[in-house]
Amino acid sequence: MSFKLKALLRSPWVFHLSTGSCNNCDIEVLDCLTPRFDIERFGMLLAGSIKHADVLLVTGSCNRKSVERMKRLYEQAPRPCLVVAIGECALSRGMFMHSYNCPVPLDKIIPVDVYIPGCPPKPEAIIAGVVKLIEKVKSKK
């Protein structure tokens, strides 16, 4: 494991991007930050800018307009950058699969490290997913 990745795992800073979601996943992400679930005990912090972040957290079904913005954000992210897809829409576009505005799923556009299914996923599921991400990166060596 590179030094950078090792340092990143101690305290992954997260940038939260919504590509046209219904905001339910975003509410669950917000729940993770509250004292009840307190994701900060794993060192995770919501960053205000992608340039400060290590993890790109994507919700929503990737419509034609937000895909351009998402690509630009992914290019600006400092490497190594991990991508987490949250919710059914980000995974496979869910009910918007045949929508004229959502042509391609997220993982056909940028590489995704962890998929967290659910509509919306519970905060427990999000925490479990993030812990699995850390385990996966650690075991990669």
Added chain:
Amino acid sequence: MTREEVLKNLKNRFKDDIIEVFDKSSNRVYIDIKPGSLVSVATYVFNDLEARFNIATGVDVRYHMEILYHFTFEDLNLLISFRVKLPKDKLEIESLTSVFEGADWIEREMHELLGIDFKGHPDLRRLLLSEEWPEGVYPLRCDYKEWDEKAIRDRGV
């Protein structure tokens, strides 16, 4: 003014413009009007009856295109929808932006998603669709066909 007075007023004033009045419930009335008299009806309802322009809805109902203009009378708890039917081969209607500013964006949206031409609109630019979207393809029409060859329409399993 009460609910009955509003409806009677409208029926008397626009005898020739109103095709049908559908009194659905105590707080919902649909009124079919001729496309040509839309501006005069909207001006009267907005300026004289002091209703609030809520939103407009465009619907493709296969045989013709419908636009519903929803006006609310808040102190009466009444919503009146003025329905205009446009033939498929002549999709144009007078714009309402000269009467109230709030019709601007919804008319732009209907123009790009359904292809209805609003005559007299100051700025019929694109509002929601992306730049790569081809001209002359309207996604909310019944006869819309997939144009993007790169689109993936299966779940990959």
